Amino acid sequence: MPGNSEAVSQRTEGRVGEGSAFVLSRGVVMLFAVACGAAVANVYFSQPLLVTMGHDLAMSPALVGSVVTLTHVGYGLGLFFLVPLGDVADRRRLVVAQLLLLVVALVVVAAARTAAVLLAGMAATGLLAVVTQTLVAFAASLAPPAGRGRVVGLVTSGVVVGILLARTASGLMADLAGWRSVYLASASLTALLALVLYRVLPRHSDAPPAALRYGQLLRYGQLLRSTLTLFARERLLRLRSLFGLLIFASFSTLWSSVALPLSEAPYFLSHSAIGALGLIGVAGALAATVAGRLNDRGHSRRTTGIALALLAASWVPLAFTRGSFWALAVGVVLLDLAVQAVHVTNQTLIYALHPDAGSRLIGGYMVFYSIGSAIGAIAATSLYTVAGWGAVCALGAAFSCLGLALWAFTSAQCP
Numbered sequence: 001m002p003g004n005s006e007a008v009s010q011r012t013e014g015r016v017g018e019g020s021a022f023v024l025s026r027g028v029v030m031l032f033a034v035a036c037g038a039a040v041a042n043v044y045f046s047q048p049l050l051v052t053m054g055h056d057l058a059m060s061p062a063l064v065g066s067v068v069t070l071t072h073v074g075y076g077l078g079l080f081f082l083v084p085l086g087d088v089a090d091r092r093r094l095v096v097a098q099l100l101l102l103v104v105a106l107v108v109v110a111a112a113r114t115a116a117v118l119l120a121g122m123a124a125t126g127l128l129a130v131v132t133q134t135l136v137a138f139a140a141s142l143a144p145p146a147g148r149g150r151v152v153g154l155v156t157s158g159v160v161v162g163i164l165l166a167r168t169a170s171g172l173m174a175d176l177a178g179w180r181s182v183y184l185a186s187a188s189l190t191a192l193l194a195l196v197l198y199r200v201l202p203r204h205s206d207a208p209p210a211a212l213r214y215g216q217l218l219r220y221g222q223l224l225r226s227t228l229t230l231f232a233r234e235r236l237l238r239l240r241s242l243f244g245l246l247i248f249a250s251f252s253t254l255w256s257s258v259a260l261p262l263s264e265a266p267y268f269l270s271h272s273a274i275g276a277l278g279l280i281g282v283a284g285a286l287a288a289t290v291a292g293r294l295n296d297r298g299h300s301r302r303t304t305g306i307a308l309a310l311l312a313a314s315w316v317p318l319a320f321t322r323g324s325f326w327a328l329a330v331g332v333v334l335l336d337l338a339v340q341a342v343h344v345t346n347q348t349l350i351y352a353l354h355p356d357a358g359s360r361l362i363g364g365y366m367v368f369y370s371i372g373s374a375i376g377a378i379a380a381t382s383l384y385t386v387a388g389w390g391a392v393c394a395l396g397a398a399f400s401c402l403g404l405a406l407w408a409f410t411s412a413q414c415p
Contacts, residue, residue, distance in 0.1 A: 030158075038186075038190065041186070044170075048170055057115045068377040069374050075129055078129070078130035079363045083137070084363050086137050086363075102129065103191050108120070130366070142202075160282070166278065171272040230353075241367075244368045244372065245369070251336075261322060301411055304341075307345075343369075376396075
């Protein structure tokens, strides 16, 4: 297995400089950020719409919760099976192809008339939305090493905004034109982005290796095995992936279930009002850019510890959601700031391990993100049904405290 990893890495050496003739201007970085945000938003559009989707398609509460879970399962599969292709394929073509297939999946969701079709479409949407991580790795490969944290932070800020505004946009559009309009509008935007990115992103300056012209399946298998080898070799990758799993389990615990108490007494909020809650968390975008700069200055360990402490603390005000909307708002800001600070630090550190294997590193790390998100979503929605909001907050706090404890026990050995 190590031999396979080395072989794949050797064939991808020099890829960091694949855009050496391409100027990564601030405008292009912002285009990366917009594209990332638009793609990842598709994973989160459903969260304020779960109740309406369930009523429309006669789905039970448990089955409604699986809408979010299956989307994240699809995302996890895409991270492992699709994102690593960015290390050996033309990233521009890979990005455009995934975006066009994503358009098809979104149309399937919008046209779904049965729960089975909806769930299949959501799983496919999650699978193809991993184009976000291909774009993150692409941007990191084009950035100079000294400014990589800043670029990753800016691009990730687009991801943050996409995640949070997804709820606002979907809630508002659902109130105006029904939940299906959300996915039709996203399909249109995705098709437009595919065209723009095809025209703007650089081609590879080097020809594809000869191995790509024969034995493709064997080479693909080696590529996937090399991802596992990287995990076996790199302790930092394993540790940061565990951080990713725990912080996104906490993140998903909140965002996959908060629509449930807000749609009940004393709030009885509409889709658009619930979705607007995402606007409060846009402060997380600021955390992404600041964390990237702090990492460039060598403060990754301290940033991680402070952020994990804030994440654990955020569940105290969140526990008072039913009695105070302001407590909910404070908790949302703290949680989103903390999650994004750790996430950007994680990505910047692991990419630096092997820049020639950036897609595999980020894709492998994000598998843990997807696992954590799926666990948080299904656990929170199920727990809410049987034990209420207090139990959901206890679950989110438990994930957060586990992350803080892991940092405390390992901070002396790893950055």
